[in-house]
Each structure stands twice: as C-alpha cells, then as structure tokens.
Amino acid sequence: MTKYVIHGGKPLFGEISISGAKNAAVAIIPATLLVDGVCRIENIPQISDVTLILNILQDLGADVRTVNRTTVDIDCSHIHNSKVPEELARKIRASYYLIGALLSRFGSAEVPPPGGCDLGGRPIDQHIKGFVSMGADVDVKGGYIHAKAKGGRLTGTTVYMDIVSVGATMNIMLAATLAEGLTVIENAAKEPHIVDLANFLNSMGADIMGAGTDVIKIRGVERLGGGMYSIIPDQIEAGTYMAAVAAAGGEVLIKNVIPKHLECITAKLVEMGVDVEERDDAVLVRRTGKLTRTNVKTLPYPGFPTDMQPQIAAVLCLAQGTSVVTEGVWDNRYRYVDEFRRMGAQIQVDGKIAVIEGVEKLTGARLRACDLRAGAAMIITALAAQGTSEISNIHHIERGYEDIVRKLSGVGADIRVVITPDEEQSEATAG
Ligand SMILES: CC(=O)N[C@H]1[C@@H](OP(=O)(O)OP(=O)(O)OC[C@H]2O[C@@H](n3ccc(=O)[nH]c3=O)[C@H](O)[C@@H]2O)O[C@H](CO)[C@@H](O)[C@@H]1O
Numbered sequence: 001m002t003k004y005v006i007h008g009g010k011p012l013f014g015e016i017s018i019s020g021a022k023n024a025a026v027a028i029i030p031a032t033l034l035v036d037g038v039c040r041i042e043n044i045p046q047i048s049d050v051t052l053i054l055n056i057l058q059d060l061g062a063d064v065r066t067v068n069r070t071t072v073d074i075d076c077s078h079i080h081n082s083k084v085p086e087e088l089a090r091k092i093r094a095s096y097y098l099i100g101a102l103l104s105r106f107g108s109a110e111v112p113p114p115g116g117c118d119l120g121g122r123p124i125d126q127h128i129k130g131f132v133s134m135g136a137d138v139d140v141k142g143g144y145i146h147a148k149a150k151g152g153r154l155t156g157t158t159v160y161m162d163i164v165s166v167g168a169t170m171n172i173m174l175a176a177t178l179a180e181g182l183t184v185i186e187n188a189a190k191e192p193h194i195v196d197l198a199n200f201l202n203s204m205g206a207d208i209m210g211a212g213t214d215v216i217k218i219r220g221v222e223r224l225g226g227g228m229y230s231i232i233p234d235q236i237e238a239g240t241y242m243a244a245v246a247a248a249g250g251e252v253l254i255k256n257v258i259p260k261h262l263e264c265i266t267a268k269l270v271e272m273g274v275d276v277e278e279r280d281d282a283v284l285v286r287r288t289g290k291l292t293r294t295n296v297k298t299l300p301y302p303g304f305p306t307d308m309q310p311q312i313a314a315v316l317c318l319a320q321g322t323s324v325v326t327e328g329v330w331d332n333r334y335r336y337v338d339e340f341r342r343m344g345a346q347i348q349v350d351g352k353i354a355v356i357e358g359v360e361k362l363t364g365a366r367l368r369a370c371d372l373r374a375g376a377a378m379i380i381t382a383l384a385a386q387g388t389s390e391i392s393n394i395h396h397i398e399r400g401y402e403d404i405v406r407k408l409s410g411v412g413a414d415i416r417v418v419i420t421p422d423e424e425q426s427e428a429t430a431g
C-alpha cells in the first residue's frame, strides 16, 4: 500500500506553481476525436485521470505522442472504432465525453456508464436528453450506452437543461460541433472549463458563441482541423493550496493561476481572516492570525465550487466559532467527516448541511481518502494538525493532483510517500 505520511504543525512558506486544469483536460482530450489532423495540447496535468483518458483514445486508434512533460500531440484522423473499453472508461467520470465526441464525429458511440468520485447519485439523463433531441437513438444494454444518430449525423436544436450540469453542457457542445445546423443550450453551466473547451474547439475551426454565459450557441461545421492549444490552470488545485496555507499558516505565492477564477474561493478565505493579494497570474496567500468562522454554500460557477467543499471544511475545523456548510450540488459529499472526527474535529452533518464547531487544534491520525477532494482535504487537516498523520487510498488524490508531495515539500511541508509492500493486496482500484 502507498500512503502519505505527514508531520503536521508547520507553517508553509515559498512558491507553488499550478498545473493545467483536470476538468478541462479530461474534456479537451476526448474533444480531439472531432479533429481531422494533429492537435498539440499544452499544459496537460500529469494526473491519473489524464493518463486513463489518453489510454482510451489510444485504444480507439488515436496516435498519441508525448512532446514533453506537459505537451502531447494527438491525432485522431484515422480512428474507426467507436466502442470504448469498459475497464478503462468505468474508472473515470470524464469518459462520458466520449459519447458526445464519438456521436459528433462518427454518428455512433458505444460507451460504458462513467465512474468518478462517489458523491451520491450521478445520473446522466440530461446528456441523454440532449443527444435524443438532436436526433440520436440512445439505449442502455449489456453494460453499455449505445447511441446512434438517425441518418448518421446529429441535427441542431434547442436543448433546455433541467438542471445546471457541467458534464451535460460540455457533452452537448461536443455533439453539436459537427452536427447539421444550430444548437442552442439553455440554462448552460458556466465553469471556466466550459469556456476552455469552447475556446479549444473554436481554435480548431468550430463555431461556438456564448460559453461562460447560460446560453451557448453552436453552429455545426463540416470539419475541424488540427492546431495548438494550452489548457487553463486548475482552479481547484490552486484553491486547495490556498486552503492549505489558510489552515497551516504561513505565506505562499501560488503561481500560474487566473485570479478571476479564484474569486469565489478568495472571498471566503478573506472572510475567515486570510490575506489574499491578487497579482497578474498569481495570488499571494498569507495567514498569521486566528481564523474566524463563516458560512459556505456550494453552487454552480460563479458560486463557491463543490470541488472545494471538503477543503474549505478542513479550514473551518480550525476557525473560531460555528460555521455552516451547505452542499448545493451533490447528495453525499460528506463521507470524509468521520475521518476529520478522528483528528478531533467537531462536525455534525444533517443531509446536505454540516455544522462545524471550530477547535483550537487537531491531532494527527490514520486516515483513509474516500474520494479525490476528500483526500486533498485530509492532507490539509494533516498539515495543520499536531503530530503525525497517515493517509491511505491515495490513488483517489492522484486522479487530480500533479506532484502534490513535491509541491507541498517545496513550501516546507513534512510530507512523504511511504510504500508498505505487506499491505499491497488490500489497496482498492481507482474510482
Ligand atoms: C469530470 C468533471 O468535470 N467533473 C466535475 C463535473 O461533474 P459532473 O459533470 O458529473 O457534474 P454535473 O455538473 O453534471 O452535476 C451537477 C448536478 O446535476 C445533477 N445531474 C447532472 C447531470 C444529469 O444528467 N442529471 C443530473 O441530475 C447531478 O446529480 C448533480 O447534482 O461537475 C461537478 C460539479 O461542478 C464537479 O463536482 C465534478 O468535478
């Protein structure tokens, strides 16, 4: 078993550079399926979700060449297979983008239901509603979603999203890019990665307007050609390190960020007594005094991101007073709470609401990461706690954080990777 061992209680000082955004990369890589020619994608994060999605493309017949650590050339010109391998696709959420991308390019797709973090029910009915209204027959049988465009090509239409969904917005955008005519997505999600996917597709020849607003218009084109694109920095990775500084104390310059994307996180940290100074493409985060309580509700962008909820809860465990956290997106995103309690945190959860009574100190404990951001939040509590913590199930964390041990060690954290061969058999697989 591989685990992180953290000796906490040390403030963090120095600089951390943020990698490319997971949730943009895992959409843009499948989007290369739409392109006739070579796509050079820069600022790709080295995380296991990216490795998996690249492996799926290779399995479908894509030519994937590594140019350097953060750049790959992907050529999907010669793909003819539209059936996605089950064992890979089930390990990640983003495999759902293969439905929209394959349908758009080839008029058919066979994709297993996606995996991803266990956050309660994660239906994809809005994706399917979109594909069907664009003229696809969609059927689930034999453990696969089978989608086929009537007449071989999808037709543009107006799709109203009953719920604001990141995945459905991007999937319908992919499906519409090579469809016949105009598609309008109403009540679309507005996250930075939605704008990034639209910018990528437009730079390859697509005709997409309005990404970043709640109405996106996609005029279908005949083909996309190759080109070069650089992925945006990861809002959530940056927010996680901002929260780590808030919890552990110290002063860290977080570089290679888009400060505008961080405003929803910055605002909450400032309310809690953390200094955040915005620079052009960096934020300086400093915490010397006591943390004060606040309330947080997660919402679609530009609201406070659900993918930062466990990390901000980790900080609130050490804030003076009573804080209320409301999860506004997922049914079950508090599975980490029992682990926090082992460290002395005082949290009560009732449905989507967590009430946190701040404590003076947390103490190190043995913890099990239960999903990606819960794992990141456990690192934050461990960095702030007195004594030693061990975090197992780190494959969840590696889905979304490039080099987290090196980045934190670089700012003075005492964090190590420890491999214990005797327990190797007990480690679960990714998901
Ligand atoms: C790979 C990726 O980008 N994952 C992100 C994406 O997940 P994902 O795309 O799965 O999340 P959605 O935005 O679709 O989900 C938002 C809400 O809508 C509901 N819903 C969604 C689709 C649908 O067809 N029907 C439906 O009811 C979900 O149950 C949830 O309550 O956005 C989430 C919300 O920002 C983030 O937490 C995830 O990190």
Ligand SMILES: C=C(OP(=O)(O)O)C(=O)O
Binding pocket: 022, 023, 092, 093, 094, 115, 116, 117, 307, 372, 373, 400
């Ligand atoms: C929930 C997340 O990811 P996924 O949707 O890929 O499981 C996340 O990034 O926090």
